[in-house]
Amino acid sequence: MTAAPTRIILICSGKGGVGKTTLTANLGIALARQGSRTAVLDADFGLRNLDLLLGLENRIVYTAQEVLAETCRLEQALVKHKQEPNLALLPAGNPRMLEWLTPEDMQRIVALLAERFDIVLIDCPAGIEDGFRNAAAAAREAIVVTTPEVSAVRDADRVIGLLNTQGIEPIQLVLNRVRPKMMLNQEMLAVSDVTDILALPLLGLVLEDEQVIVSTNRGEPLTLNGNGSPAAKAYHNIARRLRGETVPLIDPAKEGQGLRAKLGRFMQTRIF
Amino acid sequence: MTLRDFINRLLGRQPASATLAKQRLQLVLAHDRSDLNPELLEKMRSEILEVVSRYVEIDVEGGDVSLETEDRVTALVANLPIKRARAIPLAAVAEPAEG
Structure with a gap:
């Protein structure tokens, strides 16, 4: 029996600050919890943060840099998560790596990870320059993260164009920081607006959730402790869909049964 | 145009901001994409x-x-x-x- 090939998934957004790294950390934990041997690779060499969100910043000895220079073995650089041993982080090296790192280097690192893991998540830097190109070089599929804001959607569209030219497929969308009340009042782009404009299948919706900030303060991703916060549920659902389960997507602006919600939906009726 | 936009127009108000956002995005993306x-x-x-x-x-x-x-x-x-x-x-x- 041959094992399924390792899935190598780029997590990108174009615009910074929309929740790429938070998604990578939470999805990494959730996938590991659900039984996939998962590696998260911090490809944001300039502004690395994945270690911090996973609470692993004090346990880094070696990084991708030493692995590439062959001054250490991959196993020595990988930081295994204590509470979730199915998950390991390969930390980004020194920011000066940006000067010499090539797409081939990224492919070498990912090929090493592919020997040991079922899923590799690559946390991509913001922007569409060399950092993005390096990170994308080794990816086979992609998750584009955006928020329902004009600047984030525009930048996501740029990134999708680049992913298309690189032949990365499938590309799926995660819509982050959704505020159902604002959507209901038509003061925020609707879920269908964003999916129509970007023409991508929706992998998941994450509601705006204060618990995300609390969890980053602690360095414990929300998916780690199984609390019932809306964002934690959303991340777990995204992980399930990635693993091939069918989990229905609920548009939050179409859910409420109160009078306000019903009125809001009535006001969204297209008349022409 | 949604019902809300229609009522806003009758009252002389601006359309809902989501409607504006979608229109502006479609415009700017048409340009970006053909760049x-x-x-x-x-x-x-x-x-x-x-x-x-x-x-x-x-x-x-x-x-x-x-x-x-x-x-x-x-x-x-x-x-x-x-x-x-x-x-x-x-x-x-x-x-x-x-x-």
């Missing part, structure tokens, strides 16, 4: 001229091929002054016989 770099545009221009001049003699100097964006549509606009039609289109000679 050919000058080198590609030049290549396309010379190939279009080549094809057209198989059929008609054109004034290459006075010609212009450019992208224009209006409303929500980006269009490729070619303005090629024709000097005269060719008696025998070059294409008929150049194309290999089928079979």
Whole structure:
């Protein structure tokens, strides 16, 4: 029996600050919890943060840099998560790596990870320059993260164009920081607006959730402790869909049964 | 237009901001997506001229091929002054016989 090939998934957004790294950390934990041997690779060499969100910043000895220079073995650089041993982080090296790192280097690192893991998540830097190109070089599929804001959607569209030219497929969308009340009042782009404009299948919706900030303060991703916060549920659902389960997507602006919600939906009726 | 937009218009108010956001995005993306770099545009221009001049003699100097964006549509606009039609289109000679 041959094992399924390792899935190598780029997590990108174009615009910074929309929740790429938070998604990578939470999805990494959730996938590991659900039984996939998962590696998260911090490809944001300039502004690395994945270690911090996973609470692993004090346990880094070696990084991708030493692995590439062959001054250490991959196993020595990988930081295994204590509470979730199915998950390991390969930390980004020194920011000066940006000067010499090539797409081939990224492919070498990912090929090493592919020997040991079922899923590799690559946390991509913001922007569409060399950092993005390096990170994308080794990816086979992609998750584009955006928020329902004009600047984030525009930048996501740029990134999708680049992913298309690189032949990365499938590309799926995660819509982050959704505020159902604002959507209901038509003061925020609707879920269908964003999916129509970007023409991508929706992998998941994450509601705006204060618990995300609390969890980053602690360095414990929300998916780690199984609390019932809306964002934690959303991340777990995204992980399930990635693993091939069918989990229905609920548009939050179409859910409420109160009078306000019903009125809001009535006001969204297209008349022409 | 949604019902809310319609009521806003009746009351002389601006449309809901989500409606504006969608309109503005569609406009800006039409432009972003067709953003050919000058080198590609030049290549396309010379190939279009080549094809057209198989059929008609054109004034290459006075010609212009450019992208224009209006409303929500980006269009490729070619303005090629024709000097005269060719008696025998070059294409008929150049194309290999089928079979």
